[in-house]
Amino acid sequence: MPKAQETILEIDLRALEHNINYLKSKLKADTKFLAVVKAFAYGSQPKDIAPFLEQLEVDYFAVAYTSEGVDLRQAGVKKPILVLHPQAVSFYTLIEYNLEPNLYSLKVLKEFIALTESLDLNAYPIHLKFNTGLNRLGFSESQCDDVLNVLKDKNSVKIASIFSHLAASEDLKELEFTKGQISSFKTIADNLLNQLPYKPLRHLCNTSGILNYPEAHLDMVRSGIGMYGYGNSEKENKNFIPVATLKTVISQIHHIPAGQSIGYNRAFTSTEPITTATLPIGHADGIGRQYGNGKGFVTINGQPAPIVGNVCMDMIMVNVTHIPCKEGDEVLIFGTNPTAEDFAATANTISYELLTGLSQRIKRIITK
Numbered sequence: 001m002p003k004a005q006e007t008i009l010e011i012d013l014r015a016l017e018h019n020i021n022y023l024k025s026k027l028k029a030d031t032k033f034l035a036v037v038k039a040f041a042y043g044s045q046p047k048d049i050a051p052f053l054e055q056l057e058v059d060y061f062a063v064a065y066t067s068e069g070v071d072l073r074q075a076g077v078k079k080p081i082l083v084l085h086p087q088a089v090s091f092y093t094l095i096e097y098n099l100e101p102n103l104y105s106l107k108v109l110k111e112f113i114a115l116t117e118s119l120d121l122n123a124y125p126i127h128l129k130f131n132t133g134l135n136r137l138g139f140s141e142s143q144c145d146d147v148l149n150v151l152k153d154k155n156s157v158k159i160a161s162i163f164s165h166l167a168a169s170e171d172l173k174e175l176e177f178t179k180g181q182i183s184s185f186k187t188i189a190d191n192l193l194n195q196l197p198y199k200p201l202r203h204l205c206n207t208s209g210i211l212n213y214p215e216a217h218l219d220m221v222r223s224g225i226g227m228y229g230y231g232n233s234e235k236e237n238k239n240f241i242p243v244a245t246l247k248t249v250i251s252q253i254h255h256i257p258a259g260q261s262i263g264y265n266r267a268f269t270s271t272e273p274i275t276t277a278t279l280p281i282g283h284a285d286g287i288g289r290q291y292g293n294g295k296g297f298v299t300i301n302g303q304p305a306p307i308v309g310n311v312c313m314d315m316i317m318v319n320v321t322h323i324p325c326k327e328g329d330e331v332l333i334f335g336t337n338p339t340a341e342d343f344a345a346t347a348n349t350i351s352y353e354l355l356t357g358l359s360q361r362i363k364r365i366i367t368k
């Protein structure tokens with residue numbers, strides 16, 4: 001790679017392929033793989049990621065919202081796309097782009113059926129989500145019969161899958177809770193499959209579910225963070241390669257005497273002479289103010305340079321007093337070392353939030 005001359009996010013497709021192969025190595029040959037590409041493919045670039053994944057023969061895609069599914073279709077994706085959290089206002093568009101809704105309440109189920117009937121559709125694929133303990137979205141176990149009643153004699157839709165979502169699959173202290181979720185999902189699935197004349201797919205596991213609960217892989221698994229290179233544990237992280245590397249460049253170096261303040265609100269005052277580097281990346285790019293004031297650090301010529309004072313909208317200042325460097329030098333924010341998980345931890349957050357919060361104004365560069 002040539003050195004960064006501005007803020008860039010490098011997306012390594014070879015790493016993506018490695019991660020998928022690793023995740024697939026955990027599955028039985030006939031378990032399907034759903035690639036979660038919501039939130040700009042976890043901050044990367046869905047228009048390049050999704051067609052590449054399609055070549056790697058993932059079976060399904062998922063996004064959160066209808067508009068994200070439309071973007072995938074416009075990028076040429078042909079495989080089925082599950083929309084995890086569609087709103088009724090977007091149902092017509094969803095059908096227009098051949099996207100498949102997650103229907104999670106009797107209200108949205110009835111609304112969707114009414115629309116498919118009015119359009120004279122036949123066996124339009126839908127997905128039903130059940131709540132088994134996350135208490136976020138989904139039918140409850142006790143609603144199984146109501147769901148079946150609503151669907152009775154309705155030919156305009158067909159259940160492509162039933163699924164649920166684990167609340168704490170990465171946290172082995174919650175083993176008992178997770179096993180409870182797995183068993184209640186199995187009960188729900190058995191009940192529904194016994195009463196249906198066909199067999200929808202059953203799926204439950206996200207990345208950490210894949211890694212920690214092989215008995216819950218069922219017919220399909222859904223991976224997001226793992227594909228992008230994070231295993232949610234020190235042990236598993238070693239088996240993945242981070243896909244995204246965030247780099248920037250030193251715009252200007254300042255030699256600051258003792259007793260001067262640096263940045264907005266004068267949050268930092270030098271007690272001795274220091275040297276700072278100003279970098280073209282700020283909270284508008286996704287490096288939030290929580291990383292400021294010595295919490296987060298960037299890496300310059302292999303050495304850590306802590307953020308000085310408050311994070312500005314478009315810039316941060318870092319302490320390079322003890323680092324040999326000059327204007328124009330490349331700066332690493334995160335990549336393989338430190339990783340997005342390491343960087344996120346400095347501000348008490350997680351890789352998911354850091355990656356998905358990276359602004360669209362950062363230039364993405366795909367490497368193969």
Ligand SMILES: *Cc1c(COP(=O)(O)O)cnc(C)c1O
Pocket residue numbers: 036038084165205206207208222223224225226
């Ligand atoms: C985001 C999401 C996933 C992906 O989870 P990871 O932990 O990133 O693998 C899977 N399933 C559902 C329902 C989701 O919302």
